[in-house]
Amino acid sequence: MVNTEVLVVGGGPAGVLSALTAAKNGHSVILVDAKSYTEIGNKTCGDAINLGPLKLLDKELGIQLPHGEEVAESVESLVFQTERVTFPLSGPGFVLNRHPYGQRLLKIAVESGVEVRADTKAIRAIVDETGVKGAIVQEKGSKESYEIHAFITIDCSGRNYQIRKTIPTELFPNLEKKMEKRDVAASYREIIRLKEDHPYDNKILLIYDSIIPEPGYFWIFSKGKKRLNIGIGWYLDMSVEKGMKELFREVLHKYYPQGTYEVEDKGGYTIPTRYPLMNAVAPGFIAAGDSAFHVNPFSAEGHGPALSAGYYAGKISSEALKVKDASEQQLWGYNTAVMKDFGLSHTKLQLFTEALRKVKTPGLEYLFKRNILTQDQFMALHSGKGLGKSEIFKIILKGFPRYDLLLNLYKIAKGIQKFNRLFDRYPSTPQEFPDWENEFLLIMNNIRNW
Ligand SMILES: Cc1cc2nc3c(=O)[nH]c(=O)nc-3n(C[C@H](O)[C@H](O)[C@H](O)COP(=O)(O)OP(=O)(O)OC[C@H]3O[C@@H](n4cnc5c(N)ncnc54)[C@H](O)[C@@H]3O)c2cc1C
Known part of the structure; x- marks a missing residue:
């Protein structure tokens, strides 16, 4: 001993x-x-x-x-991208x-x-x-x-x-003991060396491609002018007909066809991805x-x-x-x-994940392409600030007739407000925790099961 x-x-x-x-x-x-x-x-x-x-x-x-x-690339922005829309956010890092x-x-x-x-x-x-x-x-x-x-x-x-x-x-x-399938993502990535320079300097891209089950995504992270860290991931509870590596190759080849790159390293693992x-x-x-x-x-x-x-x-x-x-x-x-x-902000980001499970990539594109949701509003939701009543009203007017999408947006905005208020009262003692946790679970489960 x-x-x-x-x-x-x-x-x-x-x-x-x-x-x-x-x-x-x-x-x-x-x-x-x-x-x-x-x-x-x-x-x-x-x-x-x-x-x-x-x-x-x-x-x-x-x-x-x-x-x-230790540094492969300095990062200036994080870019959310679908096949039709691109959303750059400032995001310094490495x-x-x-x-x-x-x-x-x-x-x-x-x-x-x-x-x-x-x-x-x-x-x-x-x-x-x-x-x-x-x-x-x-x-x-x-x-x-x-x-x-x-x-x-x-x-x-x-x-x-x-x-x-x-x-x-x-x-x-x-102390919670579970780790459920819907809370764990499987992920696979390769580091590839290209024959030519890529256009992704100082950027990391999260790409929502409709062949990847949402809220999963494909990523492209620059590791120098000719090197990329490219990966794919989705939740374990998603049923997908193709294997992860097969789907990875399919999406990768939309950007870099066979023969334009060499694989330097590859591997995969699971990531607990929940609030x-x-x-x-x-x-x-x-x-x-x-x-x-x-x-x-x-x-x-x-x-x-x-x-x-x-x-x-x-x-x-x-x-x-x-x-x-x-x-x-x-x-x-x-x-x-x-x-x-980061606890409160991650909890609020869970709302995005849940919404994306429901509206899927085409729903997201619909909101952005028709300017129903602007970049500023997206950033306000993403950063957890939420939206004011008049903004929500305008979105409802612009979003007609896609009330399914609007309902999801509304739930995110409402959920953000509820969590902001609840976390203001985060318990200062373990004795107060069970009641607070019940309130938390009521809101979270309601959102997750809507
Ligand atoms: C494919 C993939 C891509 C990712 N991409 C990103 C990204 O781009 N950016 C980002 O921020 N995060 C990313 N993540 C997540 C990130 O890797 C983890 O969140 C982070 O490493 C967590 O750190 P940790 O110390 O909690 O656990 P880990 O880094 O997993 O370390 C756990 C350690 O515990 C050891 N260990 C495990 N079991 C035992 C045991 N029984 N006894 C003794 N030792 C044990 C392991 O050997 C390991 O060294 C990614 C994860 C994966 C799988």
């Missing part, structure tokens, strides 16, 4: 940030990852990241923005080379005092009626497992959510990153939120260690920080 103050399971962005933040505050931290040390940080990904979380790390922890070989960036973060963690146990898989949580006490882990190639006991255990195991799913619900009912866990703590436990549904449910960007959530998890853990209290109440500040940072 091994003892530590903080045990972090998973060395992706959420895990490394949790670990290094707690270690920088002077606490003993063990980070376990199933991967080998040199593979930590390497992940099949679209590689795009928004500037916001990177600035947070720079400001709070002095972690320099990605630079040198397309990264994730592996060197992840390895730099790991190095900072080690220099801050984190003990990394690579090739070590967490099997399940150690739990008693007072809380989570650590995890049972197993080294690669070994038949024996052993226990790591910790004051706080942070689950950053991504899609596996290995610790959260092994915590008995009956002991800590505020975040409304509560991600239990006594002695925090979940961060994909394991807590921290991926943007509209764009599927999860790298940035995982970094921010990891920082909050490490910070709240060290505050708890200082007062030797790992109760749900003491850790509750983590929920508040996540909700304030």
Whole structure:
């Protein structure tokens, strides 16, 4: 048996940030990852990241923005595109080379005092009626497992959510255990090298093509003048006749026919893509990153939120260690920080995802082509600001006779207002959470099942 103050399971962005933040505050931290040390940080990904979380790390922890070989492209705009309409939004960030960036973060963690146990898989949580006490882990190639006991255990195991799913619900009912098919996207991507320069400098494109089941999309992210990260993804509950790779190739060849590119790298994985866990703590436990549904449910960007959530998890853990209290109440500040940072905005973006499931790409094009929904109004909805009554009235007039589309727009606008009001009252104690969560679920399920 091994003892530590903080045990972090998973060395992706959420895990490394949790670990290094707690270690920088002077606490003993063990980070376990199933991967080998040199593979930590390497992940099949679209590689795009928004500037916001990177600035947070720079400001709070002095972690320099990605630079040198870590950056494949600087991004200025995010473009939503269908076959007929194009919507550019300002969106500064990067397309990264994730592996060197992840390895730099790991190095900072080690220099801050984190003990990394690579090739070590967490099997399940150690739990008693007072809380989570650590995890049972197993080294690669070994038949024996052993226990790591910790004051706080942070689950950053991504899609596996290995610790959260092994915590008995009956002991800590505020912590949700499910990960349903409709909340997980399957995704496949290739990095291709072109024979000629492409026209996508400094851009990332999300393309809604009618052969991809909505709200899934095809993406084109620039990684230098002749390189692109191109991928496809949709939700696991969608029934699709063709295989993902076949459909990928079909869409890719609309842009780059066979023979115009070489595949440098390929791979796929699943992404939990839903509004975040409304509560991600239990006594002695925090979940961060994909394991807590921290991926943007509209764009599927999860790298940035995982970094921010990891920082909050490490910070709240060290505050708890200082007062030797790992109760749900003491850790509750983590929920508040996540909700304030991206929790509310991701929840509102879930409305877009639901609407797109209903109106489909042709519906979206109808709204844009006829100028029923303007770019400013789209941005107001997308950023969660919502629309005023007079604007809604004008849209209704212009949208006649497509009341099905208008109803969906109306539900987004209404949902945004409701969530803004509800999150103003986000509970400050775990005791208030069940009633608040019931209100939340009533609104969310009503929207999801309309
Ligand atoms: C194809 C694809 C494209 C994507 N594109 C983008 C994009 O362009 N932009 C963006 O922001 N996000 C993108 N994402 C999402 C992004 O990759 C994730 O949201 C982000 O990596 C989440 O970080 P994390 O630390 O929570 O989990 P992960 O990065 O998944 O890290 C989890 C870590 O836990 C380890 N682990 C898992 N189980 C165990 C266990 N039992 N014991 C020990 N270790 C374990 C894993 O080895 C891994 O190192 C994409 C995802 C996919 C699959």
